[in-house]
Amino acid sequence: MPDSDYNKPICTVDAVLLRIHNAQLEVGLVKRADDARVYAGVLALPGGFVQTDKDQSINDTLLRNLKSKVGLTPAHTVKLEFDGNLSRDPEGWSITCPYLCFINQTSGKSEQLHWFPLSQFLAEDTPTALPFDHLKLVRDGFFRLYNRAKYSTEPNHFLNGAFTLSELQQVYEIILGKALHKKNFRDRIDESNSIEATGDSKIVKRSRAQLFANRQPMSTHFFSRVLQGAFDDH
Amino acid sequence: MPDSDYNKPICTVDAVLLRIHNAQLEVGLVKRADDARVYAGVLALPGGFVQTDKDQSINDTLLRNLKSKVGLTPAHTVKLEFDGNLSRDPEGWSITCPYLCFINQTSGKSEQLHWFPLSQFLAEDTPTALPFDHLKLVRDGFFRLYNRAKYSTEPNHFLNGAFTLSELQQVYEIILGKALHKKNFRDRIDESNSIEATGDSKIVKRSRAQLFANRQPMSTHFFSRVLQGAFDDH
DNA sequence: AGAATAGTGTCTGTAAGACATTATACA
C-alpha cells in the first residue's frame, strides 16, 4: 500500500439532479467558480470532493455538497456507475461516485441551480456540451430512470404531498416519452402498494379525482414477477 | 478543493471472482500479507489501491492487481455498486470500486487464489466471515449475476471454447439454483444470438451433441422485450 | 430391447396491454 498520499486519485461525487417541470424532465446545473482551476464559470453538474474530516460516508459527501453548494436535499437518490481515469478531469487522475437525484417540492428552493431541459443533452446529433464526463453521467442517469419507470415505482419520488393518479401517470409518461393506458397504469400502481389514498379529493377540470400520497417508507417496488430478485424463491 | 492530499480517502478496487467448478459457484479469495496492517494473513477478496502513476483507468487498476497478485485475467467484468465510508476499513476512510469478475479457463492458472463454495457466504444464519465489507460485496455480486442469469446471456462468459447447449444450460441452472426446461432455454439462447455453432459435435453419453462457441464480440443480450433500454423505441 | 441424452414440435395459463363503458362535473 502507498505510504504517502502521493498516488491517490481525486475523489469526487457528482449529482445528476432531475426534476419534472412544465411537463418535461429538467437537469440541474451550477456555474463553477470563476477562480476554479478548470472549467471556470462553466455550467456543470453539482458535486464536490470527498472530505474525510467532514463526511462519515460517501452519501454524506453527496448531501453535504448539495446542501452547501446548491441548497437542496434530494427527495431520493440512486447510485450510478462509478468511473475513474486519468483523462476525465484536467486536474488529474480522478474517481467519480455519481448519483441520480430526484428533486421535488420538498427538496427546497435553490438560488444557485439552473434548470435545463434534459432533451438537449439526449440529442444524438448536437447535444449541449458539458465539462468533464458530465454528459455521459447525465445520460447514464436518464437511462436508469427510464428503465425504472417501466418496472419500479421509483418515479413516484418526483411527486410529494397529495396528487391524483392522472398526475402520477403524467410523470411516468414524461419519463417514458409515450402515452400509457390509464387502466393498465392504475392496476400497476395499485399492485405496487406504493401509494395510499389520503381520503381527500379535488375537482380536476370536469371531474372529481381522489388524492393519493406516497406511502412511507417508500420501497422500490418492481412490478414484474420476472424482475424479482434472488433470495425470494429458493 | 483540498490543496493537500490530507483529506483524501483510500481508493481501492475489490474483485468478486466467480467461477463454476464441480457443478457449483465458487468465490476466489487470497490470503492477505502476514505483515499487512489490518487483517494480516486473513482470506479476503483480491484487490488493491488505485495508483495514479501506474493506472490509466480504474479498470487498469483492477486488471493490474489481479494480474500481479493472483495471476489471473477475468474473462468478463461488471461494475458493482461503489461504497465509501469511515468504517469499512480499519485503516481509515476508504472508497471501494467493486467488480464482479467471470473466471474461466482462459483466465489462467493461479497459485495464490483459493476457491470456496459461494453457498457458504450466502447462508442467512451462519455465513463464513470475511474482512472489511467483503461479505456484502460477494452477496451483491451474486445478486447481480442471479438477476442477469434470468434476462441476459452474461453467464455465457463462464464457458469458453466449444461447449454443448446442455453444458451451457447447466451453468444457468447452477446460478439460478433450479432446473430449467430444455426447449425454453434453447429458444432463449437461440433468440439471443449470443453463440454460434462451431460445426463440430461430440458424443455425450448416449447422444451426439452439437458444439457451440460464444460469439465475438459478446454482447450483454437481454432476452425480454420489457428489459430493452431507452433510445430504442422513440 | 431398454436407457439416457440431444434436439424439436405443440399446448396452455397468465398477465400485459388494448378497448369499452359508466359516472360525474360543468359550460
Add this chain to the structure above:
DNA sequence: TGTATAATGTCTTACAGACACTATTCT
C-alpha cells in the same frame, strides 16, 4: 345537451413456461 375527465370492467394476444415426442447412441 355536449364535452372532458375520473374510475373501472372486459377482452385480446403474446409469450413464458409446461409438456410431449422423435432421433440417436450405447449397454
